[in-house]
Amino acid sequence: MARIGVIGTGSMGGMLIRKFVETGAFPAGDIVARSRSPEKARAVAAATGIEIAGSNLDLAVASDVIFICVEPLEVKPLLKELKGVLTADKLVVSIAADVMISDISALCDARVARVIPSVTSECSKGVSLVAFGDNSTEADRSLVLSAFGSISRPFETEEKNLELLADLTSCAPAFISSMMHEFALSAVRRERISPEHAELLVMETLAGTAELLKTVNSFEEVVTRVATKGGITEEGVKVIRKVVPSMYDDLLEVTLAKHSLVKERIGDQAS
Numbered sequence: 001m002a003r004i005g006v007i008g009t010g011s012m013g014g015m016l017i018r019k020f021v022e023t024g025a026f027p028a029g030d031i032v033a034r035s036r037s038p039e040k041a042r043a044v045a046a047a048t049g050i051e052i053a054g055s056n057l058d059l060a061v062a063s064d065v066i067f068i069c070v071e072p073l074e075v076k077p078l079l080k081e082l083k084g085v086l087t088a089d090k091l092v093v094s095i096a097a098d099v100m101i102s103d104i105s106a107l108c109d110a111r112v113a114r115v116i117p118s119v120t121s122e123c124s125k126g127v128s129l130v131a132f133g134d135n136s137t138e139a140d141r142s143l144v145l146s147a148f149g150s151i152s153r154p155f156e157t158e159e160k161n162l163e164l165l166a167d168l169t170s171c172a173p174a175f176i177s178s179m180m181h182e183f184a185l186s187a188v189r190r191e192r193i194s195p196e197h198a199e200l201l202v203m204e205t206l207a208g209t210a211e212l213l214k215t216v217n218s219f220e221e222v223v224t225r226v227a228t229k230g231g232i233t234e235e236g237v238k239v240i241r242k243v244v245p246s247m248y249d250d251l252l253e254v255t256l257a258k259h260s261l262v263k264e265r266i267g268d269q270a271s
């Protein structure tokens with residue numbers, strides 16, 4: 001069995017460890033973790049039974065597969081700290097946005113994969129985007145796709161697509177939640193329902209719509225089933241189709257511009 005190391009047990013790293021252990025993707029006994037704030041690693045260890053490494057270096061030496069779950073601008077400094085240890089017999093799986101496989105390969109000899117997970121893996125749902133470096137092996141592909149397959153639906157893509165697709169999978173839980181919140185608040189502004197009740201109604205409907213979409217497998221089909229011709233829902237759908245396309249075009253424009261900015265800052269960090 002591969003020995004698994006996880007560096008960074010914040011929101012994502014912590015969730016991945018909990019879910020990998022819960023689903024049996026990796027047994028707790030095969031996982032060692034390390035985080036800059038020791039209490040975060042201790043909390044995950046207490047909840048899952050994994051080990052805590054004495055240092056990032058100890059972790060990297062002891063692990064066959066190293067998950068890098070730190071902030072994008074922390075990745076290069078971390079790789080420099082691990083200089084000489086991430087050898088060609090190891091696999092690095094980075095979940096950091098905007099840190100390219102070439103950035104990682106420039107600082108270590110390990111084989112590299114990138115994964116963009118989603119907070120929806122908390123419920124073993126949603127999509128993990130996966131891209132492999134040229135030097136990755138069939139065993140690497142199988143390990144990564146199987147681990148993320150146990151907590152989500154993995155979707156393999158070329159690295160150049162990761163940012164755009166991440167808006168649809170990894171950022172989307174925030175986009176969908178804030179959009180649905182605005183929907184609820186719009187009803188609240190009519191002063192006939194409390195914010196709590198409006199949120200509850202929209203959340204339950206969102207959960208029901210997600211289930212329905214799983215069975216009919218088509219957005220358009222759900223729209224057609226509710227928005228009967230000449231009816232009231234159709235009027236609302238017309239407003240959405242008029243207003244929302246440009247909102248999403250704007251949204252993708254600003255998020256992609258932000259990715260470029262972060263990539264520039266990563267590029268400016270010394271290799």
Ligand SMILES: NC(=O)c1ccc[n+]([C@@H]2O[C@H](COP(=O)([O-])OP(=O)(O)OC[C@H]3O[C@@H](n4cnc5c(N)ncnc54)[C@H](OP(=O)(O)O)[C@@H]3O)[C@@H](O)[C@H]2O)c1
Nearest residue numbers: 008010011012035036037069070071072074095096097117
């Ligand atoms: N959140 C998401 O939905 C999401 C989705 C896809 C991908 N990602 C990617 O996942 C990565 C982590 O995101 P997050 O939301 O989990 O951030 P986070 O909650 O801030 O977690 C990052 C963790 O890494 C630790 N850390 C930073 N530098 C370290 C180092 N040199 N050695 C050991 N630990 C270190 C931090 O320690 P401290 O606690 O001391 O700061 C923190 O606990 C990011 O690169 C992000 O792009 C996030």
